[in-house]
Amino acid sequence: MDKTGQAMAGRTVVISGASRGIGLAIGIGAAKLGANVVLLAKTAEPHPKLPGTVHTAARDIEDAGGKAVAVVGDVRSEEDVQRVVDTGVEAFGGIDVCVNNASAIATEPTEALSAKKFDLMQDINIRGTFLLTKAAVPHLRRSANPHVLTIAPPLNLSPKWLGAHPSYTLSKYGMTLLSLGWAAEYASDGIAFNCLWPETYIATAAVANSPDAEARLARSRDPAIMADAAVEIISRPAVAHTGECLIDADVLRAAGKHDLREYGGGSNPIVDLFLDEIHSG
Template sequence: MMAEKHPLTDRTLVVSGGSRGIGLAIALGAARHGANVVLLAKTAEPHPKLPGTVYTAAAEIEAAGGKAIAVVGDVRSEEDVARAVDAAVAEFGGVDICVNNASAIATDPTETLSAKKFDLMQQINIRGTFLLTKACLPYLRTSPNGHVVTIAPPLNLNPHWLGAHPAYTLSKYGMTLLSLGWAAEYADAGIGFTCLWPETYIATSAVANSADFEDALASSRSPEIMADAAVEIITSPGSKVNGGCLIDSEVLRAAGVEDLSRYGGGADPIIDIFVDR
């Protein structure tokens, strides 16, 4: 008797900013179940402070059991986004899952935040999410279980978060509002539009390059918790999760995973921004 295929076998993901961190972890999580992955990222050459390139990420995905295409490009560019989606269609026949992971962060106070950083956050976070989702939509409509997963937080209007870093908050909440808007706009299309956000700090390069990074890393969970939560989401029927703003640990607990210790972070991991304790 033949073994039953995993729901992600031969399904195709397009992931922005997937050279490392959460984006790569999600790609690897899907690849372990036989998914195809197209990575859109700018990192053609190694960065002195950041590990990996889009090419090394693609190699990891293939080693994990998936198929991968590396596309060097900028999510802010309509032409680059189109190349990534076209590559997915040409090589794998379509797009089943869009992962809006690429993001820029600057938490400087308003009076010292440069206009360049402000523009960069809005362009990558909001414009990039819009462009990639728009390009994938014609193919998601024909997928048997289309999903758009956006790495963005629930809309938390606690004045603490509104006042902490308004420009960055604007860009991330903009991503969330796009997802919620699409969930309503395409409610009859069967596509699942969801936001996914970590409950705690995640051990990414951003944390590794922060002040007091050793303590921060020790109190951060591994990116695999976001990957496992994403896999739970994208293997669910799109209509079931559509419009959700989900927290990684809550997704896993709902799936029956009670012990999160294997993801690290210690007994009291650092709660992430936009999440009330």
């Protein structure tokens, strides 16, 4: 077993929004290395346009070699969030990693954006990240290598991005600012707080249900690239790696993996939101 596998075996990872897409991929990536995974998602029943539920996700994680517990709940609910953390502690004895993955997106222009969608983004993205992290921290303090990983972008203050979809940007940058703030607040506790963001579009349900989906999916990478980068980050020594905004491809290249063709996306993948270009590898 390599160092990453040794670092993950037997550790307990709590993930929000984990019934599909990036959250599920991270759970499977950790499970392949022997981690326990606690999943929080609202999807108890199949959605007509979205594959998978929190229960099918748990089975996928167990099939990958890990142990899983599925919790049906809403990341916006303080009670549900506390319940998922308590479930992880009861089932596996503690929490080692918290992954803030749940997120809502609406990119309509300001005058076309409903107040309901505005509130949803702030509540899921910012409030949900706050609640899950707050509930996990007391248990993370007792972990030998505690990590909080938030799926949020680097802070790019270019007018291109500030003006593109200000309300969504506010919610995602809010997640980033919380993570960077916590890195400073909890530095003496030895808990790592980092952000991870994809270099390119990722082939998730959001892309599959978007306009011109077929063309976009052909230029999107598989969620496995985010999973591999996430596992690399949360396997690092927490005290030495905190307060960073990281890009999936950069993480893998730094770990020695320069050929990313296995993740798809073709020769000209779509650069993700908040990034200006794909780095040469």
